[in-house]
Amino acid sequence: MFSQPDAYQEQMLNDNQIKEPIHCHMEHSLPDKPIARPHFHDAIELLYSFSGSTRVFVSGQSHKMEAGDLIIINSNEVHAIYAEAGTDVEYLVIKLDPEVLYSTSRSIFESRYVLPFTLAKSSPKTLLTKNEIAHTTIPATIAKIMEEFSSKDYGFDFAIRIHICTIFLAVLRHWRETGVPIGMMDAISDADFQLMRHVFTLLETEYSSLLTAKEAAKSCNLSYSYFSRKIKSITGRSFTELLNYVRITEAEKLLTTTNATITDVAISVGYSSTSYFIQQFKQAKHISPLRFKKQLQRTALSKNQTFLS
Structure with missing residues (x-):
C-alpha cells in the first residue's frame, strides 16, 4: 500500500x-x-x-x-x-x-x-x-x-x-x-493481571481488525457487562478507549516513518472511516494527523536532515 x-x-x-x-x-x-x-x-x-x-x-x-x-x-x-x-x-x-x-x-x-x-x-x-x-x-x-x-x-x-x-x-x-499517576492500581490482583495480559495481547494483535468490546469479552470468556466494568476499574479507561489509544499509537508510527496518505493510515490501523480517525487522532494528540505529519517534515527540513543512519 x-x-x-x-x-x-x-x-x-x-x-x-x-x-x-x-x-x-x-x-x-x-x-x-x-x-x-x-x-x-x-x-x-x-x-x-x-x-x-x-x-x-x-x-x-x-x-x-x-x-x-x-x-x-x-x-x-x-x-x-x-x-x-x-x-x-x-x-x-x-x-x-x-x-x-x-x-x-x-x-x-x-x-x-x-x-x-x-x-x-x-x-x-x-x-x-x-x-x-x-x-x-x-x-x-x-x-x-x-x-x-x-x-x-x-x-x-x-x-x-x-x-x-x-x-x-x-x-x-x-x-x-511525587504523585505521578502510573495508570494501573497498585492493589491489582493476579487474576486481573492475567486478564490484562490477555486484553493487551488482543489489542496488540487485532487492533487493525474491526475489533469490538463484545468480541474481546467473548475472547476472555466473560460477559460484556462484567468485562466492561472490570477493564474500566483496572485501567481507568473503557476497552474502546484502549483500542483507540493503540490504533493512534500505530498510526503515529506510519505517519512519521512512511509516505502513507491519511486514508491509508486510517484503514491500516483499523478505522473504517477517515473522518472518525481524524477525530480520534485530534482528540488524542490535539493536532490533526496531516498537521502532525507536516510538522515533523518541517522539523526535519529545518535541521537540514540529509544523513543516513
Whole structure:
C-alpha cells in the first residue's frame, strides 16, 4: 500500500535488529545537528545527558534534554533526536529488550512494575530533569553502568542488568513519591493481571481488525457487562478507549516513518472511516494527523536532515 523512504528504512532495520538484550553506547554530536530521524523499535530506551542541549521528540511531544537529565522512551514510541545550538552534545544511550526487566519466571508480581514501560506504550513521564533525580540513586547507577561497560570485567553483563533494574525501580519510586499517576492500581490482583495480559495481547494483535468490546469479552470468556466494568476499574479507561489509544499509537508510527496518505493510515490501523480517525487522532494528540505529519517534515527540513543512519 505504501513504502518507506530509504533513509527511514535503514534506520528502522538497524533499530529493529538489536542482537543483544542490552545495548549501550555514548552518542556524540556537534551542536545544531540531527542525530536520529523519526523511528521506533521494540526496545525500551534510556538517554542520560552529560553535556550540551538536545531536543528529543517522543510521541509528538518535544523535550529539551540538558546535562544531568534522563529521558525514558517506551517500547514502540516514535522518537527523533536533534542536537541544539550551543556546546557539543554527549549522552549515554541504553537500549534494552523489555524482557531484561523480568526474571526468568516472568512473574505476575514483577509485571505490575514493568507494565508502565511496555503495555501502557507511553511512560507516565518522559523527561526527568537533573534536579528531579539528584536525590535518587540514578546518577550513581549510571556511573556504575559506564564503568562496567568500560572495564568489561567478568559478569559485567549481569551487573549491568542489575543496575538497569535499579534505575527503573528508582524511577517508579520517584513517580510514586511525587504523585505521578502510573495508570494501573497498585492493589491489582493476579487474576486481573492475567486478564490484562490477555486484553493487551488482543489489542496488540487485532487492533487493525474491526475489533469490538463484545468480541474481546467473548475472547476472555466473560460477559460484556462484567468485562466492561472490570477493564474500566483496572485501567481507568473503557476497552474502546484502549483500542483507540493503540490504533493512534500505530498510526503515529506510519505517519512519521512512511509516505502513507491519511486514508491509508486510517484503514491500516483499523478505522473504517477517515473522518472518525481524524477525530480520534485530534482528540488524542490535539493536532490533526496531516498537521502532525507536516510538522515533523518541517522539523526535519529545518535541521537540514540529509544523513543516513
